[in-house]
Amino acid sequence: MNLMPLPRELRSGNGHTPVGRLETKGADTPRLAAAVGRFERRLASIAGGSPGGASARHRVRLDIVSGPASEHPALGDDERYRMDISAGRIRIEAPAEWGVLRALATLAQLVCRNGQAPCFPHCEIDDAPRFAWRGLMIDTVRHFISIGTLKRTLDVMEFYKLNVLHLHLSDDQGFRFLGDAYPELADPRDRYSGDELRALVRHASARGIRVVPELDVPGHTSSWLAAHPEWGLGEPVSAVSRRFGVHACCLDPDSREAMRAVATLFGELAQVFPDSHAHFGGDEVTLPVGRDARAVQAAINLRMADILHGLGKSPVAWDEVIQPDLSRSVVIQSWRGGGARNRALRGGFDTVHSAPYYLDLLYPADLHYAFDPATDAGADLTRDPRLAHVRAGVLALSRSWDLESGDVSGVGGGRVLGGEACLWTELVTDELLDTRLWSRMPAIAERFWSPAEVRNTGDMYRRLEATHETLGRLGVFDPAKGLRERLMQSGLSREDAAGLLPLLEMLEPVKWYARLLGGSRPVATGAERPYDADTPLDRVIDFIPPESLAARRVADLHDADRLRKVTDGWRSQREQVVRCSGHVIVDELASVSEALFDLAEQLDAHLCGREARVPDRALEPHGEYVLPVARHLAERFSRRVGCT
Numbered sequence: 001m002n003l004m005p006l007p008r009e010l011r012s013g014n015g016h017t018p019v020g021r022l023e024t025k026g027a028d029t030p031r032l033a034a035a036v037g038r039f040e041r042r043l044a045s046i047a048g049g050s051p052g053g054a055s056a057r058h059r060v061r062l063d064i065v066s067g068p069a070s071e072h073p074a075l076g077d078d079e080r081y082r083m084d085i086s087a088g089r090i091r092i093e094a095p096a097e098w099g100v101l102r103a104l105a106t107l108a109q110l111v112c113r114n115g116q117a118p119c120f121p122h123c124e125i126d127d128a129p130r131f132a133w134r135g136l137m138i139d140t141v142r143h144f145i146s147i148g149t150l151k152r153t154l155d156v157m158e159f160y161k162l163n164v165l166h167l168h169l170s171d172d173q174g175f176r177f178l179g180d181a182y183p184e185l186a187d188p189r190d191r192y193s194g195d196e197l198r199a200l201v202r203h204a205s206a207r208g209i210r211v212v213p214e215l216d217v218p219g220h221t222s223s224w225l226a227a228h229p230e231w232g233l234g235e236p237v238s239a240v241s242r243r244f245g246v247h248a249c250c251l252d253p254d255s256r257e258a259m260r261a262v263a264t265l266f267g268e269l270a271q272v273f274p275d276s277h278a279h280f281g282g283d284e285v286t287l288p289v290g291r292d293a294r295a296v297q298a299a300i301n302l303r304m305a306d307i308l309h310g311l312g313k314s315p316v317a318w319d320e321v322i323q324p325d326l327s328r329s330v331v332i333q334s335w336r337g338g339g340a341r342n343r344a345l346r347g348g349f350d351t352v353h354s355a356p357y358y359l360d361l362l363y364p365a366d367l368h369y370a371f372d373p374a375t376d377a378g379a380d381l382t383r384d385p386r387l388a389h390v391r392a393g394v395l396a397l398s399r400s401w402d403l404e405s406g407d408v409s410g411v412g413g414g415r416v417l418g419g420e421a422c423l424w425t426e427l428v429t430d431e432l433l434d435t436r437l438w439s440r441m442p443a444i445a446e447r448f449w450s451p452a453e454v455r456n457t458g459d460m461y462r463r464l465e466a467t468h469e470t471l472g473r474l475g476v477f478d479p480a481k482g483l484r485e486r487l488m489q490s491g492l493s494r495e496d497a498a499g500l501l502p503l504l505e506m507l508e509p510v511k512w513y514a515r516l517l518g519g520s521r522p523v524a525t526g527a528e529r530p531y532d533a534d535t536p537l538d539r540v541i542d543f544i545p546p547e548s549l550a551a552r553r554v555a556d557l558h559d560a561d562r563l564r565k566v567t568d569g570w571r572s573q574r575e576q577v578v579r580c581s582g583h584v585i586v587d588e589l590a591s592v593s594e595a596l597f598d599l600a601e602q603l604d605a606h607l608c609g610r611e612a613r614v615p616d617r618a619l620e621p622h623g624e625y626v627l628p629v630a631r632h633l634a635e636r637f638s639r640r641v642g643c644t
């Protein structure tokens with residue numbers, strides 16, 4: 001079975017029930033009826049056939065027994081369910097409708113093949129989430145993410161039992177919320193109206209997903225100050241920023257106008273987003289040297305907590321806001337390492353942990369998966385050989401976070417509500433979002449839902465590959481297709497594009513912030529940064545998934561004939577790159593293509609029983625590309641692993 005997340009308890013039975021025409025009883029509310037309709041459409045994509053299985057010969061009874069649920073999901077809702085699949089019959093029981101939604105996600109993932117025919121395996125499942133807050137933050141600012149993409153994302157979130165979409169709606173590069181009181185703040189083109197956001201919330205609620213809005217204050221507010229410079233402190237702002245990185249300006253807590261605007265805007269947001277929580281940001285408040293950014297931050301934190309309490313909301317904010325006199329009703333989103341989570345808990349704050357789940361760092365799935373939201377279990381990023389090329393930066397940043405003062409010890413009593421993955425979009429567009437997200441997010445969703453003991457990395461990857469195939473059938477995740485289309489748009493023929501595949505599937509982008517910072521240094525000024533909000537993201541590096549599962553497959557391959565086929569591809573790609581030279585999209589691949597060719601020579605030598613070694617240059621970045629297979633081969637050669 002390829003479930004992701006794995007359920008709490010699963011007892012396999014004997015036999016299978018063929019997927020067939022569903023006869024559903026008990027889907028008596030609009031939400032459940034719509035959920036069963038979605039399930040049937042999904043089933044048709046996964047199993048083949050038409051929605052509802054109208055053409056199928058078999059009948060399957062689906063009995064749903066469920067308690068009620070409120071109009072919108074809330075933190076701590078009961079999401080438990082029990083499901084029995086026996087001959088021709090599926091029974092779902094749940095204390096509330098939310099559990100039925102989770103059961104239907106499981107059921108769609110259970111479809112397997114018995115011979116050629118799609119079927120449900122007989123089993124009994126008792127399932128419940130480990131964490132109440134299983135979130136995904138999407139930065140809608142650095143690149144605009146359309147409402148259509150957000151709705152599609154909610155559909156897939158439901159499939160992985162995620163239950164919070166956190167929308168980062170304002171930052172230095174834009175302001176996405178079009179309210180009534182300050183329409184001049186909103187981007188003239190790329191913004192969401194109240195009605196669009198209300199429709200998004202309805203879409204989310206139907207899927208048991210909360211939507212938590214964030215306006216980030218007092219830092220990250222250049223876009224506000226472009227319209228109202230009089231609200232600000234620090235560097236003067238004359239236009240909405242296009243550059244990335246921290247900006248040395250912020251809202252002025254002593255400006256009555258600025259604070260009135262903040263209160264009004266959060267009031268307007270409260271009219272749109274029914275959730276109990278609203279996020280006020282609070283990260284990376286920076287002012288020019290000599291000005292006390294911490295004092296500004298401290299003043300505004302208290303005001304923000306009051307404003308949100310006045311609106312009946314529980315505030316959420318990034319971990320910089322921790323201070324002794326802050327209300328313990330503020331939920332801390334810890335992003336600066338495990339230390340930040342522990343500081344929050346010691347200080348008595350409830351916490352949502354995000355530090356290990358930054359999808360924009362382009363890490364492989366297992367690095368995220370190793371970290372537990374609630375404990376210090378995790379991977380040592382400073383020693384992972386896959387991060388050797390960015391070790392200096394990783395170390396410098398984690399040291400600076402560990403030196404962070406602001407401990408509010410002695411209170412205790414804070415709880416870990418759960419985890420939230422973050423997708424910052426400096427290098428992500430609407431078009432690229434699915435690949436960046438779903439390449440690794442299913443593994444993180446498992447960490448947030450499944451029991452802590454579910455930790456087998458090999459099994460996780462087996463199921464991740466399977467779930468990617470399912471997402472391909474659902475039309476959500478097909479990185480090879482996106483890449484092929486991009487190559488052909490650039491003027492390459494279908495054959496040329498296919499000839500490059502043995503290279504492209506071995507590539508990964510450099511890790512951590514190396515793309516954004518132009519290397520492994522921990523900070524870079526605007527002038528040194530290779531990207532800003534206007535840089536086109538249309539290169540091979542943008543379209544490849546962050547992790548090469550094809551490279552992992554090679555690492556696990558020990559059949560000499562099949563390995564020789566792989567090295568044939570690694571040789572032929574070199575000829576293809578040379579044939580396409582002069583083509584702007586291919587030229588930057590010349591050096592990494594040569595390195596892969598060298599690996600083919602070495603692997604062939606190894607297969608013939610000769611001495612082989614991985615050249616240093618294959619282990620190092622080539623511009624923004626790395627070849628993870630080089631490390632696998634280095635290990636294989638050093639262990640002299642044989643072949644069959």
Ligand code: ACM
Nearest residue numbers: 283284318335424
């Ligand atoms: C953050 O990543 N600045 C919260």
